[in-house]
Amino acid sequence: MRPFLTDMEVNMAINTKRQVSVIRILALAMLVSCPAMSDELVEPKVFSSHAGTLSLLIIAKPSQIPTISFPAQSGGAVNPTGWVYEICPRPPAGTTCAPGRVVVADYGGARLALQPGDRLEIRFVNRLPKLDPIKVAHAEDEGGANLPLNPSNLHTHGLIVPARAPTATDPTFGDYVFVNVFNPANGLPASQGGHDHGQNAMDFVDYRIDIPRNHPSGLYWFHPHVHGLSLNQVSSGLAGIITIGEVENYTSLIAYSGAASRPQARHLILKDLQLLAAGTVQFEKGPASVANAEILHQQDPDFCQQFPVSGEIRQGSCPGADKSGDGGKNFTGGRWYFTINGQQFPTIPVNAQGELWRLTNASGSLSYRLQLSDDSTKTPMLMQLVAVDGVSINLPQDTPIGSVVHLAGAKFTIVACPKSSTFIRSLPVCVSELVMMPSARGGLGDLSRLGWPGSAGAPEGFGDAQNAGPDDGQRRRLAGCRSREGSLRPRPPPSVGAPSLLSLAGDALKVAEVGGILSAPAPEAQPAPLPAGCRPLPPGHRRRIFFGLEDLTDDSTFGLGYEEVDERGAPIPNTQTAVMRFDPMRPSICLPLGPGQTPVHETWELVQLSTENHNFHIHQTKLRPIEAGARPFSLIAARPASGVGYGILEDNLPLGVASPDRSISDQVMNNQSGVCSIEQWRNGHCRSKTVMLDIPFSKLGDFVYHCHILEHEDGGMMAKIRVVPSPF
Ligand SMILES: [Cu+2]
The missing domain is CATH 2.60.40.420 (Cupredoxins -  blue copper proteins)
Incomplete structure (x- = not known):
């Protein structure tokens, strides 16, 4: 099977000012011999x-x-x-x-x-x-x-x-x-x-x-x-x-018989810091003096040059750039650090028994496209996808690959897994790259025990593939890797036989089974009368959320719009809210749990109006991308067949970008901060692939849904929701 391009990558090719602010990422470099000099990665306490x-x-x-x-x-x-x-x-x-x-x-x-x-x-x-x-x-x-x-x-x-x-x-x-x-x-x-x-x-x-x-x-x-x-x-x-x-x-761990050969679980927390050199910095409200190594709290995506200049080595950091010539700021003398567990450019030992990496993007606004790479072939290596956003996956063996891709929400480049020599419970998913927007988590198992399929050598670097030019695939590193044996290379040659894949019994199945958290009644909920204005979403209806700007002439007024729509997508009168910034005083979506305090599944439709990415997140639950015309009872239908679970569950989902047509694109890009209006989307001049989600609500309380790019959340791209007990 040929690796496919994610929507995300396609979207990333569209280069707008705001877009760049989201995806301007790392250009980290390494010398191939460097990892020996850096400290070994330390597990979080x-x-x-x-x-x-x-x-x-x-x-x-x-x-x-x-x-x-x-x-x-x-x-x-x-x-x-x-x-x-x-x-x-x-x-x-x-x-x-x-x-x-x-x-x-x-x-x-x-x-x-x-x-x-x-x-x-x-x-x-x-x-x-x-x-x-x-x-x-x-x-x-x-x-x-x-x-x-x-x-x-x-x-x-x-x-x-x-x-x-x-x-x-x-x-x-x-x-x-x-x-x-x-x-x-x-x-x-x-x-x-x-x-x-x-x-x-x-x-x-x-x-x-x-x-x-x-x-x-x-x-x-x-x-x-x-x-x-x-x-x-x-x-x-x-x-x-x-x-x-x-x-x-x-x-x-069928493939790993014996306690001595269980894979090494590691926790990798990705954070970043923008440090300023002493002097005067221009903030939005005016100039202010800063101390040496002071953190820039309001992070700037244009802090560094996008690509390293010739000969520049980037190992977990890049130098501040002077962008004052083209309307940006001057960060000369500053430095942007990209750390794993707080360490700049650590070395990650790779065990012969195999590795199981649990990654968290704890950055405020930064997205990563991560690869484990083999410097000898300059190719990304295969990893087995174990968990997405914290929940282990569980796919029936006959799941079509298109459904896997859809469920994975454009977060992974999925490639064919090698044939397994052992029994595998659920369909294995292998990836060569993962896109991590802020708040995303990924669980990856390596296939190292029996060699690296598709690769002649060992992993030598772990890093970001963002903005990769044709010849700088090796120049963007968060960490070096080396085998536990101590040498950077070579690893032992692949053993005879097929690679071992981890056999998963994912919790994406357990949560849906009898007694599972997304099917069992909520024990803390007692019947209570519905508050005024609170009602269940009628069957067949869905909630539509718009991602845009409250004031199209001000690119800092991030907001969400709302409407309820019927089965044909027609808005229900008196349910509509224009795109507005977060205000805790605004009446929120309110819904009760189902009869007997059981979880309620709703279909939400996300409409992207911006020409930059957003990352949808909702508290207290999980979500699953579905498709309107999906085969009934399939994994991407609103209701999958019983007994197969949800396949893959997520709690944050990257949205693609809107594309205004030629008749309005100048207007949108020059006068509307690169963001369409709801009207332009309705009349077809602003195309945007809507995202359909199944969201199960199983817990009570007042909480929020928002964009997890924190610059956008702080700017107002957030709204409140309330779940109350069922009256009966
Ligand atoms: Cu956003």
């Missing part, structure tokens, strides 16, 4: 639950990043100060870590290791510094006046848990984003006249998140979710990962 509970104190605070050395202009190097989560076992009282206890405060991020049925308790404390208002992009937005005080909070991305607000009898929060925790040292927040993005809390709040017993095992993450500051805080380092269960929960 782990806090594991005991006896069903993980109870932590998490303090958001500034901290030096010893793994990054910023070259000072005066010579020597300085370590930047990022924002990190200081994590320790929760003391009986107070807001500081007790002396003598384990304390982790790594920029790279820690891992919280939980099991289904566990309780996660977090006292979250804000010790972040006050911000210079001139450096905060959204302080003048409606409700944004408190943002320079740097409030924060926590969201557990991807978990299927209730978005529980506190009550009079239970002051703890569930995975609830409408709370802002302020550091008292920064002053008191002022009321925003009804536009507050949730309630304000001083000093700390307590979270209690009960992981359902039927929760899928897999990879999730946590990060701040304060509207207007998400980018600032995530891009300064605030993110960690959560795992539920063990890798063994979904891989039956």
